[in-house]
Amino acid sequence: MGIKMSKGPNLKKAATAVKKGVEEAREDIAQEAFDEIQQRLGAVLKNPTGFYESRVQVSNQSDTIAVTDGGVVYGPWLEGTSSRNQSTQFKGYRVFRTVLNAMDKKAETVADKAIARAVKKI
Numbered sequence: 001m002g003i004k005m006s007k008g009p010n011l012k013k014a015a016t017a018v019k020k021g022v023e024e025a026r027e028d029i030a031q032e033a034f035d036e037i038q039q040r041l042g043a044v045l046k047n048p049t050g051f052y053e054s055r056v057q058v059s060n061q062s063d064t065i066a067v068t069d070g071g072v073v074y075g076p077w078l079e080g081t082s083s084r085n086q087s088t089q090f091k092g093y094r095v096f097r098t099v100l101n102a103m104d105k106k107a108e109t110v111a112d113k114a115i116a117r118a119v120k121k122i
Helices: 009-044 051-055 075-079 094-122
Strands: 057-062 063-068
Touching: 009 051, 009 057, 009 094, 051 075, 063 075, 075 094
Parallel strands: none
Antiparallel strands: 057 063
16 A cells, blocks of 8 residues: 655645745744844953944855854954964853854754744645
């Protein structure tokens, strides 16, 4: 006994909805990470000028969405990943790493919501 699935309009519509949901999930996760990074930077930076915060961006490449500091030269030092952090008392704020760990835990929930929204549109 088996079930045959045709490639009829309903299956195509469902596949399109899921694909759209996955894309929306990636965007939602990136936006949430961006918002969390901005919030944490606001809390930890001692004398913010706004320059570093303004360089944090969501970068959408072909199959990847990333949140970066746009390559600011002192970004690794602020994060604590520069070799300079080893020779100074300042060990970095760890903002991006902390948010990455938090988003790893939240990603499935955020993705489920985005996919559910897309599927409801079928």
